[in-house]
Amino acid sequence: MFIVDGTLSTDPIVYSSIRTFNTSLTNYQLVPLSASAYDVPAPVSNQLVYTLFGIVDTAGVLRSGPENFNAAAYSV
Template sequence: MTALLDARTSQNASTAGSIAVPILVIDTPQLFGQVGLNLYNAPTDSTIDVQFSGVIAVQLPLALVAITITVVRGTLSTDPVVFSQSSTFDLSVLAPQDIAFSGSDFNVPHVANQPYTAFISSNLLGTIRVGPESFNASAYTS
């Protein structure tokens, strides 16, 4: 039987245009969401699976831009990557661009507290995080 272990939300910016955070270094991951899932109630003979989703909005410079969203099992951009999504945007839309994502991590180690961290990177200076920004994760046993 499947059971919910924990669900967390990291809400950095709730509304459109509520922040203005520039991405200052090309192709360098910048943290925008982090949750710590409590897995201490998982039976030792069970499998733990995590589902996550999020959204981030960016204002793009006047050039072709590639944006990468990366989710790691841990707190550092060098920790194990469990999800990565790259999108290339053109200049046909000059308004802020919303990037939504969802993914899963299977057979998660049995630890008391498992952090997940979401990062964004851009291949061009002038990309600005404008909000909303949200990262959610839920852990289940089976």
């Protein structure tokens, strides 16, 4: 999975990781993560947009959401 600064998978990556899951477990398996972006210029729209992309290569994997992004923006 990876997080980009923007909405497209080709936008700059700010976080990436690979997770391996035990497919014999039938209960939920959580994917907690933490990422930070520093010295991000203020966009013209005044909206910071980040998108998470997850890639699954096993049949039968379902996403349960909700996903949640928390942000704190500071200016000097």
